[in-house]
C-alpha cells in the first residue's frame with residue numbers, strides 16, 4: 001500500500017513537471033512566434049519607410065511638375081490677356097474703318113445723285129461756258145480736279161474694303177488663337193488637378209500603411225511582454241539546478257571568444273554573444289546542465305538551434321547544428337547529447353556557438369564553465 005502511494009505520488013509529481021514543461025514550452029513557442037512576427041513587421045516597416053522615401057522623391061517630382069504647370073498657366077493667361085487686347089484694338093480699328101467707309105460712301109452717293117440730276121451736263125456746260133482759253137484751261141483744271149477726287153475716293157474705298165477684309169480675317173485668327181489658349185489652360189488645369197490628387201493619395205497611402213505597421217508592432221510587442229511575464233510566472237518557483245556547466249562539445253578549444261569583434265560575414269563590429277567551440281561536423285553537442293528545452297528549431301542566423309532553460313532565469317543556447325535530437329518541451333540532463341554539430345545559419349564552418357543568458361542578458365560563457 002505504502003509502495004502504491006509513493007508510486008502515485010511520483011506519478012503526480014512527474015505529471016505536474018511534464019504539464020509545467022509543456023505549458024512553459026507552449027508559452028515560449030508563442031513568444032518565439034511573436035518575435036519572428038515582430039521581426040517581419042519591422043522589416044516590412046523598413047520597406048515601408050524606404051517606399052515612403054521613394055514616394056517622397058516621386059512627390060517632389062510631381063510638385064515641381066505642378067509648379068511648372070502653374071507657371072505655364074500664368075504664361076497662357078498673359079497670352080490670353082494680350083490676345084484679348086489685340087482683339088479689342090482690331091475691333092475698334094475695324095469699326096473706325098467701317099465708319100469712314102460709310103461716310104465716304106454717303107458723300108460719293110450724294111455727288112453721283114447730283115451729277116445724275118444735272119444729266120452729267122454740268123461739267124461740259126462749265127467748260128462750254130468758258131469765256132476764253134485761259135478761262136477754259138482753268139475750268140478744265142477744276143473739272144479734272146473734281147474727277148481726280150472722285151477717282152481717289154473710289155480708290156480709297158477699294159483699299160478700305162481690302163483693309164476691312166484683312167482686319168476681319170485677323171480678328172478671326174485672334175479669336176481662334178484665344179480659344180486654343182483657353183483650351184490649353186483648361187488642359188493644364190486638369191493636369192494640375194490630377195497631379196495634386198495623385199500626390200495626396202500617395203501620401204495618405206504610405207502614411208496609412210506605415211501607421212498600420214507601427215500599430216501592429218506595438219500590439220506584437222505588448223503580446224510579447226505579456227508572454228514574457230507569463231513565462232516568468234511559470235518559471236517563478238524553478239531554481240537553478242546548480243553547479244558549473246559541462247562543456248557542450250567534445251573538446252574545449254575555443255576559436256572565438258565572447259565580446260566585441262569584427263563579424264566575418266556581416267563585416268561590422270558586433271558583440272559576439274557567445275563563444276565558438278571547435279567541433280567537427282556531426283560531433284556531439286551536449287546539454288551544459290539539467291533543464292527544459294525551450295526552443296529546438298530553425299533560426300536564420302543561428303541555423304538549427306537549441307535553447308535550454310536551467311531555472312533561475314538561466315538559459316543556454318547551442319547554434320549552427322547539423323541535426324537536432326530534442327524538441328521543445330523536452331526535459332534534458334547534464335551531458336545529454338541534444339544535437340550534432342554543423343555549420344547551419346550564419347556560419348563559416350562547423351563549430352558550436354554556445355551562449356549563456358541570465359535574465360535575458362548575454363554572459364561570458366567562460367565564467368560558467
Ligand SMILES: [Zn+2]
Nearest residue numbers: 274275276353
Ligand atoms: Zn559564435
